Amino acid sequence: YYRAMHEHRCTITDPYPSLLNDDLTVTASQPIFDEHGEIIYVACIDMPLNEVLKIAHPMALESAAGRFFRLGYAGFTLVLSFVSLLLFVKGIEGFLSYGVGHADSIEIKDIFESTILLTLSLAIFDLVKTLFEEEVLGRLKNDHASSIHKTMVRFLGSIIIALSIEALMLVFKFAMTEPAMLVNAIYIIGGVAMLLIGLAVYIRFTNSGERH
Incomplete structure (x- = not known):
């Protein structure tokens, strides 16, 4: 109440034990102004912390x-x-x-x-x-979309690295033993190239969307 009066804005307290049931509770206070900008009264509401978390994070329901x-x-x-x-x-x-x-x-x-x-x-x-x-665990980061984007890039990057190593190994193997089978390694290299192009396009459009 006093903080909302002093700061002239909506405030939320830190969690504290409720006097009624000892559950963690937060209090939200919103000052109400008249047409002259003077505070008429302050509306306060007490809410259990777990209910606040459910509102802020629907996946926690x-x-x-x-x-x-x-x-x-x-x-x-x-x-x-x-x-x-x-x-x-x-x-x-x-x-x-x-x-x-x-x-x-x-x-x-x-x-x-x-x-x-x-x-x-x-x-x-x-x-x-x-x-x-x-x-x-239901822990959403502040930038959930960015978190998913980074995870996807790391995952696809690891797959591309693994396929690139496999293709390189096949090139060495077939070059020394079965030159006629080199075409299989070329197919893998082509697939890696397509994955790289797709990943580059994904990063390009994702970064553009985040900037907007």
Whole structure:
């Protein structure tokens, strides 16, 4: 009340325990002015903090459908986490199989394959992190659209890197063993080029939309 009177604008207090039930509560105060700009009175309303959060963040509504979808996202994030972990373990397994002190015996093919697996593991892990924070925990960032945009760019970028490494590995392999199969590597390179073009167009239009 006093803060709204002093600042001549709507104010919201910090959460405090209610005297009625000890639940966290916030008070919103709005000064009402007359035609001369003088304060006539101040309208105040007390609201439980959880109700305020539901208004500010509709995804936090504990409806049956909301709980169902949240459990669904939790299941997907759990499964994807296992996939990411398996890819990570498989990625470092090739190096560990050589043992300590045998770095000179590691083949280039194994390095490429491990890099692909680790890159895919990172991409899936980043996707899991975003799904868990925003869909399961319900933590929306200040710029939700920008957050989704960055996650999409990182995910597609990781896929493009993995495909590029795979194409490079196939080029080396087929060039030395089966030159007639080089066309398959060219197809992958063409797909990577199309993904790069698509990603560039996506970034271009997304950035233009954010500026407007």
